[in-house]
Amino acid sequence: MKSALKLAAALALALPFASQAHDTWMVPSSTVLSGVDSWITVDAAVGNDKFYFNHAPLRLDGLAVTAPDGSAAEAENVNRGKLRSTFDLQLKQSGTYRVAVVNEGVFARWKEDGKPKRYFGKPEGLEKALPAKADDLEVSQSAGRVETFVTAGKPTPVKPVGRGLELAPVTHPNDLYAGEEATFQFLLDGQPAADLGVTVVPGGSRYRDKIGEIELKTDKNGKFSVKWPQPGLYWVEARAEDAKVSVPKATKRRLSYSGTLEVLQP
Numbered sequence: 001m002k003s004a005l006k007l008a009a010a011l012a013l014a015l016p017f018a019s020q021a022h023d024t025w026m027v028p029s030s031t032v033l034s035g036v037d038s039w040i041t042v043d044a045a046v047g048n049d050k051f052y053f054n055h056a057p058l059r060l061d062g063l064a065v066t067a068p069d070g071s072a073a074e075a076e077n078v079n080r081g082k083l084r085s086t087f088d089l090q091l092k093q094s095g096t097y098r099v100a101v102v103n104e105g106v107f108a109r110w111k112e113d114g115k116p117k118r119y120f121g122k123p124e125g126l127e128k129a130l131p132a133k134a135d136d137l138e139v140s141q142s143a144g145r146v147e148t149f150v151t152a153g154k155p156t157p158v159k160p161v162g163r164g165l166e167l168a169p170v171t172h173p174n175d176l177y178a179g180e181e182a183t184f185q186f187l188l189d190g191q192p193a194a195d196l197g198v199t200v201v202p203g204g205s206r207y208r209d210k211i212g213e214i215e216l217k218t219d220k221n222g223k224f225s226v227k228w229p230q231p232g233l234y235w236v237e238a239r240a241e242d243a244k245v246s247v248p249k250a251t252k253r254r255l256s257y258s259g260t261l262e263v264l265q266p
Helices: 002-014 125-128
Strands: 023-028 038-047 063-066 076-080 086-092 095-112 115-121 135-154 165-169 181-188 198-200 213-216 222-228 234-242 253-264
Touching: 023 076, 023 095, 023 135, 023 234, 023 253, 086 095, 086 135, 095 125, 115 125, 135 165, 165 234, 165 253, 181 234, 213 222
Parallel strands: 135 253
Antiparallel strands: 023 038, 038 086, 063 095, 076 086, 095 115, 095 135, 165 181, 181 222, 198 213, 198 234, 234 253
């Protein structure tokens, strides 16, 4: 059982395109708080259903919390359980925090003496894993971002990271209301990601006959808009692929993004 959980979590982070069956997400206990020095707890998991702990914990090795002033904020009480990971965060500054798990890895497959072999993990471990003779070798680089946004007091702008696939809010991510339209932009290495497929899924699918996906596509400037049908949590996902690799032997780069947004009742 332990090996199965490790495999699922590793695939979810190091190999974002490996399985469409499981999704990665984070859920904060609150996304909007009235003032500073407030605390939140964040759950992070790999699940079959959005925002339900029913499969495996999300690894937090690549946890990166950016405070409103751009500095790194430190998570506390980081824990990895059987079905979810958790951590606490004290919001010491007024403004918007970007809470993300960022991962970069490689996936390789080859044949050794006619038998199929594979490796997924950190780039630095690939050379040690490969034999002297690896037939039919295929190597792909992966980059994934799982994130959410939390605001203490007055919202502040969310600055782009400029690396990988990321969400650049036009409408503030903590100023979303049911029945209203919000606009966002996807960036790929800091540039607009045009013609990118985007999936938006409302939470609570366990209690609905249909999942209720909203399928969208970015315009030439990487922007897309969505009108929220009801309040609640929403999962936003996008994927991309290109040949801009930095890992030796890799021929393609696969990028994934999943974000959690909370839509409030107006």
